[in-house]
Amino acid sequence: MNSRVNFPSRRGFLKGVVVGAGGYAFGSLLIHPKEAIGQSIQDYFEKVPMEARWNFATGGVVRKQAEILKRVLDKEGREKLLEYTKKESFAMGAANKKLADRLGFTGNDAKSAAAIIPAVITLFWGPQQKYEIEEATAQKARVKCINCAFWANVQANKITEDLCSSNSRYYWEGFAKGINPKLSSTLVKAMPLGNSVCEWILELKA
Numbered sequence: 027m028n029s030r031v032n033f034p035s036r037r038g039f040l041k042g043v044v045v046g047a048g049g050y051a052f053g054s055l056l057i058h059p060k061e062a063i064g065q066s067i068q069d070y071f072e073k074v075p076m077e078a079r080w081n082f083a084t085g086g087v088v089r090k091q092a093e094i095l096k097r098v099l100d101k102e103g104r105e106k107l108l109e110y111t112k113k114e115s116f117a118m119g120a121a122n123k124k125l126a127d128r129l130g131f132t133g134n135d136a137k138s139a140a141a142i143i144p145a146v147i148t149l150f151w152g153p154q155q156k157y158e159i160e161e162a163t164a165q166k167a168r169v170k171c172i173n174c175a176f177w178a179n180v181q182a183n184k185i186t187e188d189l190c191s192s193n194s195r196y197y198w199e200g201f202a203k204g205i206n207p208k209l210s211s212t213l214v215k216a217m218p219l220g221n222s223v224c225e226w227i228l229e230l231k232a
Contacts, residue, residue, distance in 0.1 A: 096189060115196040119204065129146075138205070139228050154178070156173035170223045
């Protein structure tokens, strides 16, 4: 019997995530891009009206992503999961740069990316998602996730496999490259790998 997973197409996967997360909240609820000059995660996050935040966060993105990644892992194995996230999570990160533009999240250096990427993730995953920026210059930034809604979800559902390290790694890479092709993102710590936090280093290459 063929147990191969029918992977969602890139367009279908991204559309399902965005629409499911309340993408319809766009329009009159959005600010004009020129009005956004945020310098922190909270600055960017607070630019989005509360109604729009609620629509995003109640879309069930965490659950949907966990279900998709668990299905790929169970049916195809770890190697295929890595291939899948390298393609789809990278593409999702790049696509979310366009979302950030529509929300008015501006900036194209490491410091801006350290605030923009977590702000967008927090919109999708809800206010329980918490980050700290420990270092932030135009050339280099270090971001830590100290409370993760995705990690909490998989633990609550007694999923012991690592579903999110590669997903997170490639999503951040895709988003960083979308912000600026000279930006790199490196995942250096991850909760499912035994670390107390997840941590990324963003660097702007000369």
